[in-house]
Amino acid sequence: MSANSRLTIAAHALVWISLYQRQGRGVATSEQIGGSANTNPVVIRRLLGDLRRAGLVESRRGVGAGWSLTRELESITLLDVYEAIEPGPLFAMHRATPNQGCVVGYGIQPAMRGIYEGVEETLRRELARVTLEDVLRDVLAAPR
Template sequence: MSANSRLTVAAHALTWIGLYQRRGHEVATSEQIATSVNTNPVVIRRLLAKLGKAGLAGSRRGAGAGWMLARDLGSITLLDVYEAIEPGPVFALHPATPDPECVVGHGIGPVMTAVYDDVEATLRRELAKTTLEDVLRDILKAP
């Protein structure tokens, strides 16, 4: 299994748009954003569509088309971004019900659910502490 990078790509895209707008540009194209992320513009458009539905990004069509922030970087947390692009829990139980006659099969669900609930709560708490303004500030401070 490979790690999921959607949160990183989404945070990258939004932070890039925020910096681009601060530098005097109204909108950014998916091609420009994709160049920074080093991915296909279609990937960026799909991700920004989800972020748009969550009220984090907006788009303009027609002449001068492109993407913009719907909210200030300081009001967007990593939790906001995560919730926009990662529906559902981080971890899940078996897709099929384990053997209830087996001691492990019988007990694995409740035990793992408790662990996963704690992990999810910790993840959400930590993501809520960081805004995209914090991300940009730290990026700009990096050598």
């Protein structure tokens, strides 16, 4: 199973847009952001579409097209970003109902559901305490 990088790429895009704008530039293009993330601009556009639906970015079409933030980084948490791009649960149950005649098949989902709820609660609590301003500060402080 591969790790999901959507949260990392979305945070990268938002922090990049903010830094770009703080440098006095206008809107950022998905090509520019994709170049920074070394990711196809189509992937960036899809993520930014999710972030737009959540009200974190806005887009401009036509001449001067691109993306800009709708809020300051200090008011956007990693939880805001996570909820915008990952609408479903972190973990899922079986696609088909396990054999209810088997002791493990009968009890596995209730047992795992409780564990998963605890993990998700911890994840949400940790993501809620970190703003994208915190992320930008750490990015700028990273040794080169």
